[in-house]
Amino acid sequence: DAMVIQNPRYQVTQFGKPVTLSCSQTLNHNVMYWYQQKSSQAPKLLFHYYDKDFNNEADTPDNFQSRRPNTSFCFLDIRSPGLGDAAMYLCATSRVGSETQYFGPGTRLLVL
């Protein structure tokens, strides 16, 4: 089945220790998104890729970076995680021109 896969499902890191979360998709969608969802809050868009074009939301902290080496994979790098970065990180994909996004299962990040 075509899907969006995120690894790992759970990640524990230490305050200030860089961490990378990964997302892969078999849907062959052009657009990939990263969202942050804190407990009992709405998912918040961090950035998205349209093919290789990276687009940052204006209020996304510089601490968050992303890479998309090819159509299938996208990475979220948190350079110096703080306690406030503990959240669920969701990856989503969509076809160009479609408003429908397909989400992965998420990676729950814990910062100690």
Next chain:
Amino acid sequence: QKEVEQDPGPLSVPEGAIVSLNCTYSNSAFQYFMWYRQYSRKGPELLMYTYSSGNKEDGRFTAQVDKSSKYISLFIRDSQPSDSATYLCASSGGTSYGKLTFGQGTILTVHP
């Protein structure tokens, strides 16, 4: 003011009840309206998708959009314990990349 407002609940109903979930939005550029279901510690799953005003029915689920009042609704008939989840409304439009703006989510519990 948040662009999409949603009562977080929680909402608890007996099995078989009709459930009504609602959102309001403020951005007149929104043209696309979705409902996502999110089970605990999982990614959001697209449930219903509506373009502009009107109704859409899919099995036990009916989505309604009233653009004149900027009101979005989801009705669940004959609710089941398996419907217990968080329901997120989302809207998009006015951007070139399908940015979704989510409501906070309503926690629904259907008890046997």
